[in-house]
Amino acid sequence: MGTHVIKMPDIGEGIAEVELSVWHVKVGDMVVEDQVLADVMTDKAMVDIPSPVHGKVISLGGEPGEVMAVGSILISIEVEGAGNTKESALSAVVEQAAPAPKADIKAPVVESKPAAKPLVAAAQAPVARDADERPLASPAVRKHALDAGIQLRLVQGSGPAGRILHDDLEAYLQQGTTRASAGANPYAERNDEEQIPVIGMRRKIAQRMQDATRRAAHFSYVEEIDVTALDDLRVHLNEKHGASRGKLTLLPFLVRAMVVALRDFPQINARYDDEAQVITRLGAVHVGVATQSDVGLMVPVVRHAEARSLWGTAEEITRLATAARTGKASRDELSGSTITLTSLGALGGIVSTPVLNLPEVAIVGVNRIVERPMVIKGQIVIRKMMNLSSSFDHRVVDGMDAAQFIQAIRGLLEQPASLFLE
DSSP: OEEEEEEOOOOSTTOOEEEEEEESOOTTOEEOTTOEEEEEEOSSOEEEEEOSSOEEEEEESOOTTOEEETTSEEEEEEESSOBTBOGGGHHHHHHHHSOOOOSSOOOOOOOOOOSOOOHHHHTSOOOOOOTTOOOOBOHHHHHHHHHHTOOGGGSOOOSGGGOBOHHHHHHHHHHGGGGSOTTOOTTOOOOOOOOOOOOHHHHHHHHHHHHHHHHSOEEEEEEEEEOHHHHHHHHHHHHHHHHHHOOOOSHHHHHHHHHHHHTTOTTTSEEEETTTTEEEEOSSOOEEEOEEETTEEEOOEETTGGGOOHHHHHHHHHHHHHHHHTTOOOTGGGSOOSEEEEEOGGGOOSOOOOOOOTTBSEEEEEEEEEEEEEEETTEEEEEEEEEEEEEEETTTSOHHHHHHHHHHHHHHHHSGGGGGOO
16 A cells, blocks of 8 residues: 655646635545545635545645645545555655644534445435535536525435435435424524634635725715616517527626727726726726625626627626536636626615725626606606616726716616617
8 A cells, every 4th residue: 555645736827825625525535536635715716626546535734724835735645556655754744744633623524425325315314514515516416406496515415425416406305394303493592603714715705805895995876777678678589589599687788788888988997906006998898797606706707798799698607607606617717807797686685885896996786676666758657677786996987987887888778779789
């Protein structure tokens, strides 16, 4: 038997250190080639670290939340044969790889699972995984779980190395309300507490939000928009072309409106380097679309939105959202935006105050659509109304420019044919 030492890989782009986000294995687990061992976090992207070998985990090189240098020992695995480290150096390797115990932060662990389990085993009870643990599952399974409203961390996997399969999701759904504790008193007094370490993506989000509110001079502008005609157009296009081109949401229309409006407001499609005191205005419109994922808020980027058709934009938004939610979005797909669009869909509320995605100087927020009585030409009619709640960096964007920009978007959306006039 020998030892195979896996070191923290070079993620690229000059990154010298990364944060260890979560372990998917623990000491004593048997692993197979290509099984994901851990997730590490760069500035914005989560990266899977797979195993290049079969073997048994004998030591871990850090704990979740620890920042590790590229090239440092990540994990040691006992393998058949000589391994990639000399026997004489094994003790030193193990000593370096084993982290000192910490009192406050406990590393998430995955319970050891056999290679395969009958389906009935997956239906016995929810799995008690830690909140930051990312179970093994394919992108298709993750989407299935997302659509069904299932938290993957609660599902027992019956595939190799505990991988969650479609059958496992179906078995979990079949349990229905039986997961609730029998006879539980909903009015019982509770005194439990839970401490959750702020690590990984949540730490990055916290840092970026705090940095944005500290550095930028935020101001918000809210305007209501009559989207009745726009939604009628969307429904018509979906009925006529949805089967062949895909269904359209309102987001592609909003992206198109932003692209057209920005032609007259180049100061808003910009980045501000506040250290160098330089504003860079860009001709290309790279729209970041804020997307909620299992690990937190991510902003995949629709590049060159100015050159995309309505359906091309819709397809790219869907592709990027899926990649972000399944943890497959690359670093390039999560960086380089020039302006951001954020929407909570049906949960969008009436008004919001979105936080800038620095170094951008503007973010357009979409609130939910509601039907309201409106007075048009002296008549009370029911119209579909929606608010845009947008924020700007007042160091760069004047209030008048921001208001005129949103009014330009309003005009385009209320007269949707104008979105396509050149």
